[in-house]
Structure formats: structure tokens, C-alpha cells
Amino acid sequence: MAGIGCSSTLSSTSNFRTSWLVSETHSGRAAPWKPLHRKILKIRAEVNYVNAEEAKKLIALEEYTILDVRDKNQYERAHIKSCYHVPIFIENQDNDFGTIIKRTVHNNFSGLFFGLPFTKPNPDFVPSVKSQFPPESKLLLVCQGGLRSNAAANKLEQAGFQNIACMTSGLQSVKPGTFDTVGTTELQDAGKAGLVTIQGKISAVLGTALVCAYLFITFFPEQAEKLFQLAPVS
Numbered sequence: 001m002a003g004i005g006c007s008s009t010l011s012s013t014s015n016f017r018t019s020w021l022v023s024e025t026h027s028g029r030a031a032p033w034k035p036l037h038r039k040i041l042k043i044r045a046e047v048n049y050v051n052a053e054e055a056k057k058l059i060a061l062e063e064y065t066i067l068d069v070r071d072k073n074q075y076e077r078a079h080i081k082s083c084y085h086v087p088i089f090i091e092n093q094d095n096d097f098g099t100i101i102k103r104t105v106h107n108n109f110s111g112l113f114f115g116l117p118f119t120k121p122n123p124d125f126v127p128s129v130k131s132q133f134p135p136e137s138k139l140l141l142v143c144q145g146g147l148r149s150n151a152a153a154n155k156l157e158q159a160g161f162q163n164i165a166c167m168t169s170g171l172q173s174v175k176p177g178t179f180d181t182v183g184t185t186e187l188q189d190a191g192k193a194g195l196v197t198i199q200g201k202i203s204a205v206l207g208t209a210l211v212c213a214y215l216f217i218t219f220f221p222e223q224a225e226k227l228f229q230l231a232p233v234s
Contacts, residue, residue: 048166049166050165051168051173052167064165065133065137065140067086068084068085069125069141069142069148070143070171078182078189080187081179081180082180086128088122103118129156135161140165144191145191172191174187174188
């Protein structure tokens with residue numbers, strides 16, 4: 001009995017190590033099973049969320065590379081020295097009718113009042129990052145308020161990057177002097193543009209007019225569309 005047990009164990013072990021399994025039929029004959037396909041489990045690393053001071057330590061002590069994912073305008077106003085720039089959103093210059101309407105509304109409200117560009121997701125974001133960094137790279141993602149860097153972190157994590165850190169509250173919370181910077185303003189002010197930077201009655205009056213125009217377009221879209229069709233489009 002002991003010999004049978006030993007033979008059975010060796011047979012099982014041998015069968016386990018091969019790519020085919022063998023079972024016994026009721027008649028005592030061996031019948032092949034389908035090939036054994038091994039499952040490869042990928043373990044995704046969690047994104048490390050840090051504040052500005054913690055981010056500075058990651059750069060100094062763990063040699064993280066800064067990846068700025070803001071749009072071109074904010075990046076040019078102010079960015080951290082020696083950082084890389086790959087925007088997660090790019091300016092939307094599509095010329096289909098729906099996009100033209102949305103862009104016109106945006107440029108005459110958010111664009112004019114807050115200086116925000118009309119954008120769309122950058123289809124080349126992940127490929128661009130992959131072309132510059134291998135998956136094991138230590139990347140610290142930053143944006144102005146924290147939302148875009150969080151979205152970028154999720155995309156890169158899904159693409160196989162394992163060492164991703166993200167500044168939670170964005171560059172708007174960075175105190176002057178925390179990082180060496182390049183640009184015409186402080187990091188925390190790089191998101192400010194448009195008429196909101198103008199003080200006094202002018203901004204208040206224009207802001208009110210823009211809000212009224214926005215509400216008109218929202219609640220009376222058919223009339224607004226007719227007006228846009230009458231206006232020349234360059």
C-alpha cells in the first residue's frame with residue numbers, strides 16, 4: 001500500500017509540472033484534459049498621495065522626477081525648475097458644429113472671465129510619458145488644483161507604472177520658496193488669468209454680463225444657436 005501511495009504521489013507531482021493533466025476514466029484508461037493555462041496576476045501599486053512638503057522630500061531623498069500635467073498656459077506662467085511637461089488635456093481645436101458652439105460659449109465665459117482654455121483629453125498622454133520614462137520610474141505628478149494630476153496618476157497606474165506619487169492639493173497650495181521655479185508668477189498664482197485678475201467695477205459688470213449670457217444659452221439653447229448661426233465664424 002505504501003508503494004502505491006508513493007507512486008500515486010509521484011505521478012500527481014509529475015502531472016502537475018507538465019502542461020497537460022491526465023485523469024482516469026471508469027474503464028481505467030487515461031484520458032487527456034485540456035492544456036493547463038497559468039494565470040498571470042498583475043499587482044497594481046497604489047498611488048502615493050502627498051502634500052507639498054512630502055513631495056519635496058520625495059524629490060530630494062528618493063529622486064522622484066516631477067511631471068507637470070497642466071495645460072500649456074499655466075505651465076508657461078510658472079512651473080517647477082527641471083520638471084517635465086506632458087499635459088493630460090490639450091486645446092480643443094476641432095471644427096465640427098457642436099464643438100464650435102461649445103468653444104464659443106466657453107471662450108466668452110470661462111475663457112474670458114477665468115482665462116481657462118477650451119480643452120479635450122490628450123489622446124497621446126500615456127504614449128508620451130511611456131516614450132520618456134520606463135514603467136519603474138519614480139514620478140511625482142503635479143497640476144494646479146490636484147484633480148488633473150489624480151486623473152493622470154490613475155491612467156499611468158493602469159498603464160503599468162508602479163512608482164507614482166501625486167500632490168493632492170496641487171501647486172495652488174505651494175508656499176513661495178518651496179521649490180525653485182521658472183516663470184512670470186508664483187506657482188500658486190499660475191492658474192489665475194482673465195478678468196478675475198482685474199479689480200473693481202469693470203470685472204463685476206463684465207462678470208454679471210457673462211453670467212447672464214451663460215444663463216441665456218443654458219435655458220434658451222435654440223435661440224442661442226440661431227444667434228450663433230448668424231454670427232460669422234472665423
